[in-house]
Amino acid sequence: MISLPPRWMLFAGVLATLALAVPPFVIARVRATPDSNRAVHLFFDMDFQPKFRPQSANPLFADGRAQRTAVAGTVARGEAGLDTHLSEGVVGGKWADTLPASMPVTRELLERGQGRFNIYCSACHGYGGYGDGTVNVRAMTLMSSSDGPANGTSWVQAKSLHDPIVRDHAVGMIFNVATNGIRTMSGYGAQIDVADRWAIAAYVKTLQLSQNASMQSVPPELRDRIKKEVK
Ligand code: HEC
Secondary structure (H helix, E strand, O other), rough: OOOOOOHHHHHHHHHHHHHHHHHHHHHHHHHHOOOOOOOOOOOOOOOOOOOOOOOOOOOOOOOOOOOOOOOOOOOOOOOOOOHHHHOOOEEEOOOOOOOOOOOOOOHHHHHHHHHHHHHHHHHHHHOOOOOOOOOHHHHHHHHHHOOOOOOOOOOOOOOOOOOOHHHHOOHHHHHHHHHHEEEEEEOOOOOHHHHHHHHHHHHHHHHHHHOOOOOHHHHHHHOOOOOHHHH
């Protein structure tokens, strides 16, 4: 006949079995609880980095702070805001009608603007500014063909810069469009530097004038010549 083991042994066995259930519970709990100071790191990943956390102490500095204050005179990118005329095309809360004082309108400036316009803007707006650039023409063709792009692809006709609305824009606003874009047109502030964006804006105004000039805007001594050539 099989005799039962002694009672203490049964008792210890039951206890041991119960104890086995504890580690899985602990592990499950720890895994489900976020903790930046995990005690056991089986995988180090990037848990330990030689760095100072915000608000922590650093004995290297006399004041004991790890976080250093900004060097006096530091200006965050795009936050100078000293000359809104130059950086935003705005004077006294309105679009500037003139170029910034540091940029006199010269022939060189307009030629520079023409060069940059032809590089950056003409693909869509066309060399003449009529919104007939090659990219725009190609996109419009694709959009209207039956096997053109599907999946909700769309293309907005590049605006003619001789549209009366655009002609009325002050040079500061043209500068702003070149910088930040407008509606579906994206901005070129990251690709074209400030001076070149002004040169482009000045050139756009010139281009507009060239297509809508009246005889009054021609110096008197040149009017006869123009009249002959136009005929
Ligand atoms: C990739 C094509 C593309 C390029 C490149 C492009 N534009 Fe445009 N532009 C557009 C489109 C499209 C519109 C019309 C946007 C709309 O109505 O949603 C537009 C509109 C404009 C307008 C009219 C704003 C108004 O009030 O309606 C101006 C001014 C302008 N662009 C200037 C420029 C200048 C300056 C450049 C070069 C720095 C440039 N664009 C480059 C596509 C382009």
